[in-house]
Amino acid sequence: MDHPSCPFCPFTDSDASFVEQHIEFCHPENGAGVESDSLPHLTNSTPSPLPTSDSTDQYVDCPHGCGEIVTAAELSTHLDLHIAEGIALDENESTHSPMEAGPLSSDYDPSSDQEDAFDLPVAQKGGKRDSGRGFARPNTSKPGRARSPPRTVGPDGAKRLGKSELGPHAHEKKMPSWLKKMLEKGGRTTKQTQITADGKLARHTKVENETDNLIPVIAKLCEQDSSVQRAFLCSPKVRHVCKMPREGGFCGYRNIQMLVSYIRKAQAPGHEHFPNGLPTILDLQDKIETAWDMGYNSTGRTETGGIRGTRKFIGTPEAQALFMSLDIPCDASSLSESSALRAYDALYMEVATYFRSNIALEDEKRVFVTDLPPIYFQHQGHSMTIIGFEIRDDGRANLLVFDPMFKTSPAMQRLIGTSARSNNPGRLLKAYRRGATYLQKYKIFELLKLSPAPSTAPSNAPSTTT
Structure with a gap:
């Protein structure tokens, strides 16, 4: 099925309104003020040509201005998620009415949700698994274009990594002073007054790049999505932490912060x-x-030459080292493809087993x-925080993630604390x-799991919706 496409870049989507928003958002000099009626390409069945094989390996700056460097082949997906993070509620959306499972709108195309068939019994037949660095180096952003200088070998036998692993700032001594000051200050904070369950007023501090209480909202949306057969979510005590504007490639650190948000709120080790x-x-x-x-x-x-005060990318080994040094129990693993199993099927199996081990499967919820x-x-090239796993009615599966590259959308913000x-x-x-x-673009994945808080036990709690 051909999808509407952007005339200015390779971006496509099954939802024509997403493409219109993309043009206004990412190509304002070309699309601003253009009425949808004057954009026949949005409903044309012939999409714009995709990049050639020579161009898909080229790295480009995100035209949205988020500071990321992405490949031409991944630009469409990257910009698609920028549109998703900017979604505002439609005027006919209700945020306070009792929970009811409503039908999907007529323009919703399930095929756009990036999923594939998942068969747990088949997935359990094999799959290579190993610890340590599963690929050249697990980075938190895309590598730069420039080639690295010849590698040097340290006394411990480790090779000095270059720009292809550590990013375009692999050899810098220190980050710009303006960026350091911004990171020292952190996200802008505001004070909010909220009504508690017992009717009292409480003051809360909100950080602009942190969003709490999203898991209950995602659970309720999964309940309403008629295409979801089953969904499993992690503890609601984790918060979504995203990058600040102009920050660049610090995704690995943001994911560590998300795990720390769980550790703090759950009073975990x-x-x-x-x-x-x-x-x-x-x-x-x-x-670190x-x-x-x-x-x-x-x-x-x-391998890095040291990371203090720099913009060098980090990955799973650094996250593992940090937690182990603080006596925080964790388990790192690597999953790759084998002759019997695709890498992402091995990933699905691992994540599904993780979440299913905590529930009573005979439950019909x-x-x-x-x-x-x-x-x-x-x-390779990015890290996220897995917050759940879902299986669709047609057997397809999705990971549910908090991606530090993208902020929480206005629509999701408004749904927090409502039905x-x-x-x-x-x-x-x-x-x-x-x-x-x-996921099929990648051949190796790495996971770092924390040990659950001591009170964690198999869950038989009722569904989050009524």
Whole structure:
């Protein structure tokens, strides 16, 4: 099925309104003020030609201005998610009415949710699994174009990595002073007054790049999406942490912050190390350097040349070193394809088993919210935080993720603390779903799992919706 496409770049989507928003959002000099009636290409069945094989390996700056460097082949998906993060509620959406499962709107196309068939028995037949660095280096953003200088080997036998692994700032001594000041200051904070369950007023501090209480909203939207057969979600005690404008490639640190948000709120092992809120990126750099000093994954210092005060990318080994140095139990693993199993099927199997181990499978509920920690998730070029897993009626599957590259949409912000009723739940969930169309591009994945808080037990709690 051909989808509407942007005339200015390779972006396509099954939803014509998404393409219109994309043009206004990312090509204002070309599309601003253009009425939809004057854009016949949005309903044309012939999409714009995709990049040739020579161009798909080229890296380009995100035209949205988020600071990311992406390949031409991935630009469409990247811009699609920028549109998803900017979705505002339609005027006919109700945020306070009682929960009812509403039908999907007529323009919703389930095929746009990037998913693939998932068969757990087949997935359990094989799959290569190993620990350590599963690929050249697990980065948190796309590598730059420039070639690296010849590699050097340190006393520990580790090779000094270059721009293809550590990003365009692989050899910088220190980041710009304006960026360091921005990271030291952190996201802008505001005070909000909310009514508690017992009718009292309470003051809360909100950080602009952090969103709490999203898991209950996602659970309610999954319940309303008639295409979802079953969905499993992690503890509601994790918050979504996204990057700040002009920040660049610090996704690995943001994912560590998301895991720390769970540790703090769940009072999980190690929470005493974070008494004053989430550590800043600069704090995390110091903690990783200290972990290397203690001998945890210490080859990372040789490979990176040190990360303190720089914009070098980090990955799973650095996250693991940090948590281990703080006596926070964690388990790192690598999943790759084999002759019997695709890499993303092995990933699906691992994540599904993780969430299913915490529930009573004989329960007939469709949506389960567990007490399990979220999972640090790495593939070549990017990292995210896995917050859940869903199986669709047609057997297809999706990971549910918090992606630090994208902020929480206005629509999702407005649904927090409400019954979260939506006429088109699939549209709102799009920013959190990663399926086979996305995952099949990668041959190796890495996961870092925290040990659950001591009180975690198999969940038989009722569904989050009524």
